[in-house]
Amino acid sequence: MKRDSTAKKAIEQIQDKSYTDRFRPSGKPITLIGIAFSTKKRTVSGVKIIRNA
Numbered sequence: 909m910k911r912d913s914t915a916k917k918a919i920e921q922i923q924d925k926s927y928t929d930r931f932r933p934s935g936k937p938i939t940l941i942g943i944a945f946s947t948k949k950r951t952v953s954g955v956k957i958i959r960n961a
Contacts (some may be wrong), residue, residue: 918942
């Protein structure tokens with residue numbers, strides 16, 4: 909989740925920091941979900957989903 913940014917940036921952080929590496933040995937599909945939250949509007953401003961990442 910990113911605050912006052914984009915869902916794309918949230919996904920990039922997941923990938924850059926290799927957060928999914930510890931789950932890969934399970935062999936199960938991994939879904940990445942990036943969520944952007946706007947503090948100005950106080951709402952979710954974006955969502956990006958990558959399945960089987």
